[in-house]
Amino acid sequence: MSSELSPTTGFEQLRRIETSKVFQGAVIAIIILSALTIGAKTYDMPPLVEQVLSVLDNAITLFFLIEILFRFSVCADKKRFLLDGWNLFDTLVVIGSLVPLDNSEAVLLGRLLRVFRVLRLVSVVPELRFLINSLLKAIPRMGYIALLMFIIFYIYAAMGSMFFANVDENLWGDVAIAMLTLFRVATFEDWTDVMYATMEQYPLSWIYYLTFIFLTAFVFLNMMIGAILEVMSEEQNAKQAQQAHDERDEIARQLKAVQQQLQELTREVSENSRGR
Numbered sequence: 001m002s003s004e005l006s007p008t009t010g011f012e013q014l015r016r017i018e019t020s021k022v023f024q025g026a027v028i029a030i031i032i033l034s035a036l037t038i039g040a041k042t043y044d045m046p047p048l049v050e051q052v053l054s055v056l057d058n059a060i061t062l063f064f065l066i067e068i069l070f071r072f073s074v075c076a077d078k079k080r081f082l083l084d085g086w087n088l089f090d091t092l093v094v095i096g097s098l099v100p101l102d103n104s105e106a107v108l109l110g111r112l113l114r115v116f117r118v119l120r121l122v123s124v125v126p127e128l129r130f131l132i133n134s135l136l137k138a139i140p141r142m143g144y145i146a147l148l149m150f151i152i153f154y155i156y157a158a159m160g161s162m163f164f165a166n167v168d169e170n171l172w173g174d175v176a177i178a179m180l181t182l183f184r185v186a187t188f189e190d191w192t193d194v195m196y197a198t199m200e201q202y203p204l205s206w207i208y209y210l211t212f213i214f215l216t217a218f219v220f221l222n223m224m225i226g227a228i229l230e231v232m233s234e235e236q237n238a239k240q241a242q243q244a245h246d247e248r249d250e251i252a253r254q255l256k257a258v259q260q261q262l263q264e265l266t267r268e269v270s271e272n273s274r275g276r
Helices: 002-019 021-040 047-073 085-097 107-124 126-164 175-186 191-199 203-275
Strands: none
Touching (some): 002 021, 021 107, 047 085, 107 126, 126 175, 126 203, 191 203
């Protein structure tokens, strides 16, 4: 019986290693080391240091390759491994890191993909992964808010071009330039200089700027934040519901295992009683 259970037990041990904090911490440490290595290569280094960094980069690449193969080997459903977006991203980054840097045609691609290895920190840390997933799911809602912002920008840009073109052609010459000027106002980049210039000819033009800032910097920004927070709340509730469902499944599995053990024990007791 023990020989039949040993493969499953070994697989479960590998799964525990893959999900352990020690293994995850080691991966995070290597990712940070990879980021430091990439940053160090942007400086002028002595030849010996460059050789050490090159060897270290190859060792990090080898570690990531072994790590992704290990994760694939312990995956319960290997056919669905690449269907997970984060697993697909990690796999592409690791495969891309295998591009040799001594190939002049692929050197730029190889360096770029090595930079993207830093993004693997997002896929490894659950909290960062949760934030990115929430942000991606909030994009459709944010898109409608962005469309409404564009409409407001366009209306105010058309008004500004009609009224303030004679004040400064470089800022209000047409709708496109006026929208760039309004973007400067919305980001509070010396926007008072723009306002004071128009107030010299139109003293009440401050109303134009204040209403625009109120709509863009306060109303729409809060709407964006609200949309993201709403999605994050929904994701958190779904995560808690999934955890509760997994816990119930685990309890049911354990109860079933206990029931089977009791049945086997009862069968052994009955066989022993018959033998006597």
